[in-house]
Amino acid sequence: MNREDEPPEKKKKKNPYPPSWFLSLPDVILVNCLARVPRSYYPKLCLVCKTFRSLILSTKYKLSVARFHLKTQEDVLHVCLQLPTQALPSWFSLWIRPDQTLTNHIGKKKKSTRNTLLVPTPCSYIPCVPKFIVSVGSECYGISQRNDPSSALWIRNQETNREIRLWRECPNMRVARRRAVAGVVDGKIYVMGGCEENETVNWAEVFDPKTQTWESLPDPGAEARLSSIKTVEVFGRKLYVRTRSNEKKDYVYDPRTNQWS
Numbered sequence: 001m002n003r004e005d006e007p008p009e010k011k012k013k014k015n016p017y018p019p020s021w022f023l024s025l026p027d028v029i030l031v032n033c034l035a036r037v038p039r040s041y042y043p044k045l046c047l048v049c050k051t052f053r054s055l056i057l058s059t060k061y062k063l064s065v066a067r068f069h070l071k072t073q074e075d076v077l078h079v080c081l082q083l084p085t086q087a088l089p090s091w092f093s094l095w096i097r098p099d100q101t102l103t104n105h106i107g108k109k110k111k112s113t114r115n116t117l118l119v120p121t122p123c124s125y126i127p128c129v130p131k132f133i134v135s136v137g138s139e140c141y142g143i144s145q146r147n148d149p150s151s152a153l154w155i156r157n158q159e160t161n162r163e164i165r166l167w168r169e170c171p172n173m174r175v176a177r178r179r180a181v182a183g184v185v186d187g188k189i190y191v192m193g194g195c196e197e198n199e200t201v202n203w204a205e206v207f208d209p210k211t212q213t214w215e216s217l218p219d220p221g222a223e224a225r226l227s228s229i230k231t232v233e234v235f236g237r238k239l240y241v242r243t244r245s246n247e248k249k250d251y252v253y254d255p256r257t258n259q260w261s
Helices: 027-034 039-045 050-058 060-070
Strands: 078-081 090-096 116-120 132-136 139-143 153-157 181-185 188-192 204-208 213-216 229-235 238-243 251-254
Touching: 027 050, 027 060, 039 050, 132 181, 181 229, 181 238, 188 229, 188 238
Parallel strands: none
Antiparallel strands: 078 090, 090 116, 132 139, 139 153, 181 188, 188 204, 204 213, 229 238, 238 251
Protein backbone atom coordinates (compact mmCIF):
# COMPACT_ATOMS: atom_id res chain seq x y z
CA MET A 1 0.00 0.00 0.00
CA ASN A 2 1.35 3.41 -0.94
CA ARG A 3 1.75 5.98 1.73
CA GLU A 4 -0.67 8.20 -0.15
CA ASP A 5 -3.35 5.51 0.19
CA GLU A 6 -2.91 5.22 3.93
CA PRO A 7 -5.77 6.69 5.94
CA PRO A 8 -4.90 9.91 7.71
CA GLU A 9 -4.06 9.55 11.37
CA LYS A 10 -6.87 10.53 13.68
CA LYS A 11 -6.15 13.49 15.83
CA LYS A 12 -5.71 12.49 19.42
CA LYS A 13 -8.38 13.93 21.63
CA LYS A 14 -7.09 15.95 24.50
CA ASN A 15 -8.08 14.62 27.85
CA PRO A 16 -9.94 17.43 29.68
CA TYR A 17 -9.26 15.83 33.06
CA PRO A 18 -6.00 16.17 34.99
CA PRO A 19 -3.74 13.09 34.81
CA SER A 20 -4.13 10.55 37.58
CA TRP A 21 -0.58 11.08 38.81
CA PHE A 22 -1.38 14.75 39.44
CA LEU A 23 -4.39 13.95 41.63
CA SER A 24 -2.32 11.45 43.60
CA LEU A 25 -0.07 14.23 44.87
CA PRO A 26 -0.37 15.19 48.55
CA ASP A 27 -3.02 17.80 49.36
CA VAL A 28 -0.38 20.28 50.51
CA ILE A 29 1.14 20.30 47.01
CA LEU A 30 -2.25 20.59 45.30
CA VAL A 31 -3.17 23.50 47.57
CA ASN A 32 0.14 25.14 46.67
CA CYS A 33 -0.75 24.79 42.98
CA LEU A 34 -4.32 26.08 43.42
CA ALA A 35 -3.00 29.09 45.35
CA ARG A 36 -1.23 30.24 42.18
CA VAL A 37 -4.47 30.26 40.17
CA PRO A 38 -6.74 33.36 40.14
CA ARG A 39 -9.81 32.92 42.33
CA SER A 40 -12.09 33.72 39.40
CA TYR A 41 -11.23 30.29 37.96
CA TYR A 42 -12.18 28.35 41.11
CA PRO A 43 -15.82 27.68 40.11
CA LYS A 44 -14.65 26.15 36.81
CA LEU A 45 -11.89 24.16 38.51
CA CYS A 46 -14.49 22.66 40.83
CA LEU A 47 -16.16 21.15 37.77
CA VAL A 48 -12.96 19.41 36.66
CA CYS A 49 -12.88 16.76 39.39
CA LYS A 50 -14.04 16.02 42.92
CA THR A 51 -10.53 16.48 44.31
CA PHE A 52 -10.32 20.11 43.18
CA ARG A 53 -13.84 20.82 44.41
CA SER A 54 -13.11 19.35 47.84
CA LEU A 55 -9.84 21.26 48.25
CA ILE A 56 -11.30 24.59 47.13
CA LEU A 57 -14.40 24.38 49.31
CA SER A 58 -12.93 22.78 52.42
CA THR A 59 -9.46 24.39 52.63
CA LYS A 60 -10.27 28.08 52.11
CA TYR A 61 -8.13 29.09 55.07
CA LYS A 62 -5.18 26.97 53.88
CA LEU A 63 -5.49 28.53 50.42
CA SER A 64 -5.44 32.02 51.94
CA VAL A 65 -2.30 31.19 53.94
CA ALA A 66 -0.62 29.70 50.87
CA ARG A 67 -1.48 32.81 48.82
CA PHE A 68 0.03 34.99 51.51
CA HIS A 69 3.36 33.12 51.50
CA LEU A 70 3.42 32.88 47.68
CA LYS A 71 2.48 36.58 47.37
CA THR A 72 -0.44 35.68 45.10
CA GLN A 73 -3.07 37.44 47.19
CA GLU A 74 -5.78 39.27 45.27
CA ASP A 75 -7.96 42.25 46.02
CA VAL A 76 -11.39 40.99 45.01
CA LEU A 77 -14.61 42.98 45.11
CA HIS A 78 -17.61 40.76 45.89
CA VAL A 79 -21.07 42.12 45.11
CA CYS A 80 -24.21 40.71 46.71
CA LEU A 81 -27.48 41.53 44.93
CA GLN A 82 -30.98 40.68 46.06
CA LEU A 83 -32.76 40.16 42.76
CA PRO A 84 -36.58 40.43 42.80
CA THR A 85 -36.98 37.19 40.87
CA GLN A 86 -34.90 35.08 43.28
CA ALA A 87 -35.51 34.10 46.89
CA LEU A 88 -31.81 34.05 47.86
CA PRO A 89 -29.19 36.76 47.20
CA SER A 90 -26.91 36.40 44.17
CA TRP A 91 -23.13 36.80 44.47
CA PHE A 92 -20.84 38.30 41.83
CA SER A 93 -17.09 38.91 41.75
CA LEU A 94 -15.48 41.76 39.83
CA TRP A 95 -12.96 40.21 37.44
CA ILE A 96 -10.17 42.51 36.19
CA ARG A 97 -7.64 41.64 33.54
CA PRO A 98 -4.21 41.25 35.19
CA ASP A 99 -2.63 43.98 33.06
CA GLN A 100 -5.35 46.56 33.72
CA THR A 101 -5.58 49.29 36.34
CA LEU A 102 -8.88 50.93 37.26
CA THR A 103 -8.95 54.72 37.52
CA ASN A 104 -11.53 57.36 38.41
CA HIS A 105 -11.11 59.06 35.04
CA ILE A 106 -14.40 59.48 33.17
CA GLY A 107 -13.70 59.99 29.51
CA LYS A 108 -15.44 59.45 26.23
CA LYS A 109 -17.51 56.29 26.25
CA LYS A 110 -15.72 53.54 24.36
CA LYS A 111 -16.69 50.09 23.27
CA SER A 112 -16.28 47.49 25.96
CA THR A 113 -12.96 45.67 25.79
CA ARG A 114 -14.06 43.30 28.59
CA ASN A 115 -11.19 44.41 30.80
CA THR A 116 -13.60 44.14 33.72
CA LEU A 117 -16.48 41.78 34.19
CA LEU A 118 -18.93 40.82 36.93
CA VAL A 119 -18.72 37.05 37.17
CA PRO A 120 -21.61 35.14 38.83
CA THR A 121 -20.18 33.26 41.80
CA PRO A 122 -21.98 30.56 43.81
CA CYS A 123 -21.95 31.48 47.50
CA SER A 124 -19.90 28.35 48.27
CA TYR A 125 -16.87 29.94 46.57
CA ILE A 126 -17.01 33.21 48.47
CA PRO A 127 -14.06 33.47 50.91
CA CYS A 128 -14.91 32.57 54.49
CA VAL A 129 -15.47 35.90 56.21
CA PRO A 130 -17.62 35.57 59.34
CA LYS A 131 -20.46 38.09 59.63
CA PHE A 132 -21.33 37.99 63.35
CA ILE A 133 -18.21 39.11 65.22
CA VAL A 134 -17.47 39.54 68.92
CA SER A 135 -14.21 40.71 70.51
CA VAL A 136 -12.29 39.22 73.42
CA GLY A 137 -9.24 41.36 74.16
CA SER A 138 -7.19 41.74 70.98
CA GLU A 139 -8.89 38.79 69.28
CA CYS A 140 -12.03 38.78 67.16
CA TYR A 141 -14.27 35.73 66.96
CA GLY A 142 -16.68 35.25 64.09
CA ILE A 143 -19.71 33.06 63.40
CA SER A 144 -21.08 32.37 59.94
CA GLN A 145 -24.36 34.12 59.13
CA ARG A 146 -25.20 32.24 55.95
CA ASN A 147 -28.43 30.35 55.39
CA ASP A 148 -26.71 26.96 55.52
CA PRO A 149 -26.02 25.78 59.11
CA SER A 150 -22.38 25.84 60.25
CA SER A 151 -20.63 24.80 63.46
CA ALA A 152 -17.47 26.78 62.66
CA LEU A 153 -16.00 29.43 64.95
CA TRP A 154 -13.29 31.68 63.50
CA ILE A 155 -10.63 33.79 65.19
CA ARG A 156 -8.39 36.65 64.07
CA ASN A 157 -5.78 38.57 66.08
CA GLN A 158 -6.09 42.34 65.62
CA GLU A 159 -2.60 43.15 66.96
CA THR A 160 -0.71 41.28 64.24
CA ASN A 161 0.50 42.89 61.05
CA ARG A 162 -2.45 43.95 58.92
CA GLU A 163 -1.19 41.92 55.96
CA ILE A 164 -1.36 38.63 57.87
CA ARG A 165 -4.65 39.11 59.71
CA LEU A 166 -6.06 35.86 58.47
CA TRP A 167 -9.07 34.10 59.92
CA ARG A 168 -8.29 30.68 61.36
CA GLU A 169 -10.61 28.02 62.72
CA CYS A 170 -11.27 27.32 66.39
CA PRO A 171 -12.77 24.10 67.77
CA ASN A 172 -16.24 23.65 66.26
CA MET A 173 -19.44 24.25 68.17
CA ARG A 174 -21.30 21.16 69.33
CA VAL A 175 -24.13 21.72 66.85
CA ALA A 176 -24.41 23.45 63.48
CA ARG A 177 -26.21 26.79 63.63
CA ARG A 178 -27.77 29.20 61.19
CA ARG A 179 -27.73 32.92 62.00
CA ALA A 180 -26.90 32.35 65.67
CA VAL A 181 -26.28 35.22 68.09
CA ALA A 182 -23.52 35.60 70.67
CA GLY A 183 -22.32 37.69 73.57
CA VAL A 184 -19.20 37.93 75.76
CA VAL A 185 -19.13 37.79 79.56
CA ASP A 186 -15.90 37.53 81.57
CA GLY A 187 -13.89 36.63 78.47
CA LYS A 188 -16.14 33.72 77.47
CA ILE A 189 -18.27 33.56 74.31
CA TYR A 190 -21.92 32.54 74.71
CA VAL A 191 -23.64 31.35 71.52
CA MET A 192 -27.39 30.83 71.34
CA GLY A 193 -30.08 29.78 68.88
CA GLY A 194 -29.81 29.03 65.18
CA CYS A 195 -30.38 25.28 65.61
CA GLU A 196 -33.38 22.94 65.70
CA GLU A 197 -36.09 23.81 68.22
CA ASN A 198 -35.91 20.33 69.75
CA GLU A 199 -32.18 20.76 70.50
CA THR A 200 -32.57 20.91 74.28
CA VAL A 201 -28.99 20.06 75.23
CA ASN A 202 -26.94 22.38 73.03
CA TRP A 203 -29.40 25.17 72.16
CA ALA A 204 -26.99 27.46 74.02
CA GLU A 205 -23.30 26.83 74.67
CA VAL A 206 -20.24 28.70 75.88
CA PHE A 207 -16.68 28.76 74.52
CA ASP A 208 -13.67 29.34 76.77
CA PRO A 209 -10.77 30.83 74.72
CA LYS A 210 -8.27 29.86 77.43
CA THR A 211 -9.06 26.14 77.40
CA GLN A 212 -10.38 26.11 73.80
CA THR A 213 -13.38 24.06 74.87
CA TRP A 214 -17.17 24.24 74.50
CA GLU A 215 -19.68 23.60 77.30
CA SER A 216 -23.46 23.27 77.03
CA LEU A 217 -25.76 25.63 78.94
CA PRO A 218 -29.02 24.64 80.66
CA ASP A 219 -32.13 24.32 78.51
CA PRO A 220 -33.96 27.69 78.51
CA GLY A 221 -37.29 25.95 77.88
CA ALA A 222 -39.45 25.27 74.85
CA GLU A 223 -40.86 28.81 74.73
CA ALA A 224 -37.40 30.35 74.38
CA ARG A 225 -36.24 27.75 71.85
CA LEU A 226 -39.30 28.41 69.67
CA SER A 227 -38.85 32.20 69.81
CA SER A 228 -37.42 34.30 66.99
CA ILE A 229 -34.12 35.50 68.44
CA LYS A 230 -33.06 38.99 67.37
CA THR A 231 -29.88 39.66 69.35
CA VAL A 232 -28.05 39.15 72.65
CA GLU A 233 -27.09 42.09 74.84
CA VAL A 234 -24.89 42.08 77.95
CA PHE A 235 -25.78 44.13 81.03
CA GLY A 236 -24.41 43.65 84.53
CA ARG A 237 -22.63 40.42 83.54
CA LYS A 238 -25.94 38.91 82.41
CA LEU A 239 -27.01 37.98 78.88
CA TYR A 240 -30.35 39.34 77.67
CA VAL A 241 -31.73 37.40 74.72
CA ARG A 242 -33.91 39.82 72.75
CA THR A 243 -36.75 38.41 70.66
CA ARG A 244 -38.57 39.94 67.70
CA SER A 245 -40.76 42.96 68.49
CA ASN A 246 -44.02 41.06 67.97
CA GLU A 247 -43.16 38.58 70.73
CA LYS A 248 -42.26 41.27 73.31
CA LYS A 249 -40.44 38.95 75.66
CA ASP A 250 -36.78 38.63 76.60
CA TYR A 251 -34.91 35.81 78.29
CA VAL A 252 -32.07 36.39 80.75
CA TYR A 253 -29.16 34.06 81.48
CA ASP A 254 -26.89 34.60 84.48
CA PRO A 255 -23.49 32.84 84.07
CA ARG A 256 -22.76 33.16 87.79
CA THR A 257 -25.79 31.10 88.82
CA ASN A 258 -26.01 29.13 85.57
CA GLN A 259 -29.77 29.80 85.42
CA TRP A 260 -32.35 31.30 83.04
CA SER A 261 -35.03 33.73 84.10
